[in-house]
Amino acid sequence: MEELFYPHVSEIKYTVAVIIILLILRFSLKTTANRVGKRQDINLARIKLMFRYINFLVVFIAIFLLLLVWGVEVTQLSLVFSSVFAVVGVALFAVWSILSNITSGVILFFSFPYKIGDQIKIHDKEAPIEAIIEDIKAFQLHLRTLEGELITYPNSLLLQKPVTLIKKDAFADEGKDAL
Template sequence: MNIFEHYYRECIGTGLVIFLVIFLRIIVTKAVRRYAKSHTGIEKRTNLVIKYIHLLINILALISLIVIWGVQKNDILFTLSSIATVVGVAMFAQWSILSNITSGIILFFSFPFKIGDVIKIHDKDFAVEGEIIDINAFHVDLITKEGEHIIYPNNLLLQKGISIVRAKYDDREFTD
């Protein structure tokens, strides 16, 4: 009896999981790009969100493969809970990073402002007004009228009140 005959069901299951991963990654990529194109054309943020979703799909596929190949469910739960505990303790000190990543995803899908908008961040201690020059996973880059470059964390953007002062306009004359 060769190995393929002995592990026939596991090989078929693995093939199905691989097919589903490829299929889901293609569908998700197209859906996110279509959504981003209909709302704004910021390619950098689109690729970042696609990367996060692909990571989630890969993790779910890995868990599926572990189950298919016969690892006991109790062992999986024990391992996952141990990993989650270690990651949770390690990330507790890094909550700001997770908060900024989550905020970056929220900003991507809600699009309250876009590159080129001039915004005012209402903070009683340090009010900021500037033009958005870039939106990243962790922060937004602003430039003030005075030319000061400000890097503002995404999680603070969701916590503070923000006014969109005006959109950036081309320097051209308007005629009737």
């Protein structure tokens, strides 16, 4: 049994070190995202979505570092990753809007000044929208117009259009009217 592990002692030590460092990185990133979410009063579902993005990032980094630790050369690794990224890039070129909306969702998580329940107006030349934010998803916003119509508005467009806050937490006002 010792003959099996002895030649790979340094790789095993580096593997354990990489795993520990990445777990610490993952914990600190999740803690930061959680703090930002609580400080900005962000919906729990959006915070969990950010946790999924963090997990994906950490796993990607772990795979890359562990391949390096176990002796895969940088030239071989760069060849594999460039091939994978080329295939993924060509495959996703047709669905670039999905990637754009995901990226916009991450940006909105950290910098969108409006919350669920706020009544906003999106200044769009063709179709201005005045509605209440019902939910904020990874790809789109769910908006409820004053007439009760549900609109799904892409996150990427939301970053491109001017948005005005009409009323803070309009749902709270609706609940007051019901009493």
